[in-house]
Amino acid sequence: MLKLVLPNPKYLDSVKNAIAEYKAQPSLFDIHCITKMIEAEKDDFKNYFHEVENKRQGIDLPEGHVPNTTLWLIDDEQYIGSFDIRHELNDYLLLNGGHIAYQIIPSARRKGYVKAGLKLTLAFAQENLHINKALLTCHFENEASYRAMISVMQEWGGEEISPSLIDNHQEHRVWINTQPK
Ligand SMILES: CC(C)(COP(=O)(O)OP(=O)(O)OC[C@H]1O[C@@H](n2cnc3c(N)ncnc32)[C@H](O)[C@@H]1OP(=O)(O)O)[C@@H](O)C(=O)NCCC(=O)NCCS
Numbered sequence: 001m002l003k004l005v006l007p008n009p010k011y012l013d014s015v016k017n018a019i020a021e022y023k024a025q026p027s028l029f030d031i032h033c034i035t036k037m038i039e040a041e042k043d044d045f046k047n048y049f050h051e052v053e054n055k056r057q058g059i060d061l062p063e064g065h066v067p068n069t070t071l072w073l074i075d076d077e078q079y080i081g082s083f084d085i086r087h088e089l090n091d092y093l094l095l096n097g098g099h100i101a102y103q104i105i106p107s108a109r110r111k112g113y114v115k116a117g118l119k120l121t122l123a124f125a126q127e128n129l130h131i132n133k134a135l136l137t138c139h140f141e142n143e144a145s146y147r148a149m150i151s152v153m154q155e156w157g158g159e160e161i162s163p164s165l166i167d168n169h170q171e172h173r174v175w176i177n178t179q180p181k
Contacts, residue, residue, distance in 0.1 A: 098135035126178035
């Protein structure tokens, strides 16, 4: 069964396998929470669970950062990918990042996981954070991510807005309803 969970040590064996995959096949578009997981492995996740929980609760955030919930996508009790939800937008996230970021392990790509996980994440954002429309952004060259967000937008409703120009590149920007039509 496919589900989202808050990071939990009981999945660490499959997370360590995932980290090996992420390290072996880095992409230009790897997201921040994956970099953090890779760093956390170095000291065997000593502070990791405490830190993600603090971010969720908005404790000790770096200047200008907003609270963030990291979720793991689990299928058949194995880690498949990560989804991050920013609880609110700031000026930077409006242009680059939006509410939700995601990454799927290389061996599980092109099987529909990000679209399925994104729908679960949108529903989580509605239920737990009262976000009614979520902004998603992606680099103009990230075709897989763009196709995923457009596909879910068409199914659940929303709108694409003008791209942003940030850090010398363009970002697609798509609002998606957090409840199905
Ligand atoms: C982007 C990413 C999350 C897609 O995950 P995925 O589970 O493979 O995606 P899905 O199987 O759900 O497919 C989503 C759509 O993208 C298409 N797609 C998937 N991989 C693709 C690729 N390499 N090239 C082109 N299209 C691709 C699928 O056909 C599907 O399109 P459709 O809905 O029109 O049929 C995954 O490639 C990844 O983790 N990339 C690295 C991190 C990243 O880019 N994160 C997003 C940052 S904005």
